[in-house]
Amino acid sequence: MTVPVALLLLGALTAALAPRLLARADWPEREPVVALWVWQCVVAAVLLCCALSMALSAAAAWQTVRGGLFAPAPSVVVEAYALGTAGPWAATTAVLLASGAVWTVAMLIREVRQAGALRRSRRAELRRRAPLLPGEEPRPDRLLVLEAERPDAWWLPGNSPQLVITTAALRRLTGRQLDAVLAHERGHAQARHHWLLHSSSALANGFPQVPVFAAFRDQMHRLVELAADDVASRRFGRLTTALALVELNEGRGAFGPCPTPHALVGQRVNRLLAAPGRLTPAHRLRLTAAAALVPVVPVLVAFVPGLHALG
Template sequence: MGRLSAAVLAAGGLWTAVSLAREVRSARAERGHRHAQLVRRAPELPISLLPRRRRGRGREPLVVLENVRPQAWSLPGPRARLVVTTGALQQLSDRELAAVLSHERGHVRARHHWLGQCAQALATGFPGVGVFSAFRDQVAVLVELAADDRAARRHGPVTTALALAELNSEVFASCPPAQLAQSPARVDRLLLGEPRLPVPARLGWTLAALAAPLGAAALAVAPGLSALL
């Protein structure tokens, strides 16, 4: 029985790795396709033509697309880009636009797409396990809240909430519909200004959250390892 449990766990781990590799490959191909489309619609200027203050490293290039719909999104990866439409430029004030760009830059710099890929790989690899689907959905919501917090710290929660409300949630158009449905709650959360947990408390909860699945995995693997040994 112990050997069978070890074999099942090993098969599950292998299938998880395969699912993750497949998801990463698919996401990379999709990003490449979107980057190619963006280059065709808005070719980048040669660096010699850019203002000197824009040539430095560490800031993602901003691309403006002609579109009456107010939208903004980010393309993560080694060639990360921030994209806004002319509709967004017309509808947002300077401070609101800065908050939106800070939100999208937060996604890129925190590598939120990595979290999304891992969560999606689990949900796709084990479609019958509801907890993985719920985990994917919660990760999608949490990364949006984290990006909202980044924008609110730099530009104020009211400005960030106004940007969300004025664009009718389309400012984060790269999000799937399930995430866009969370926008009213996100606006309320920003306007309420509920205090965040202090750093030690957040670290403690993070460690506890990591310890729970690791402890469960250790308990599950222990019988199989003892049988093999």
């Protein structure tokens, strides 16, 4: 009955060490897309550790679960896990982990529902302020220009995605700056960044006492912006993209001495102007492959006793 404990320890170790290692590394600034992938693999590994530990603990606690989980396995495999020697804590562990799984699903459903309600509200506001012309059909590639005094641009995801820009932004931005802003927003849409934001927010809100989930949420909000900045800068240049960010956020206190909710904008501008060099393709491939192996480790730990018994 050591495998469920080993999985929990592995999950705790991954949750504690991975954020610290990523925080000390300098390559996420240079390769935000790879960093997004690494963070997803780390969180998937933590969740997988909990899920596998829950399954084995439940199998140790209840014969019905054990029979269903190990039905196709030979008896020598079942004996290798020593499930019958588990103490009374196995049922408690299984129940606690199952409750956490149910709570995670509930938080994700709540997050999706709240995001959907917000999108519907914003879409209704857009229809009120900029109704479709007679005979006009909504299209995903349709650019909606909204009368407003503040320069802004955003992508509204959903079943009928909408790219919106204000008239103030059109007045402030040059042609290439406008193209860079639109490329940035389309980069969010093509990468489906809103799903990453929803998932990370659901975990962080559901488990505020778990630091790795809070770090996951914060890094997702940061890295998706850096990744979209790179999409725009590769097409229209770093200087053009940086100037577009300045023009859009100059009146929001993003560049002042005091921290504001828009402080990330200043960091993004500095990053674009500093032009950090990208990693080599081989280095990116190694990081991607290494991250993909992280969720495999809990699976190997869970299967080691059975594979050893069969071998």
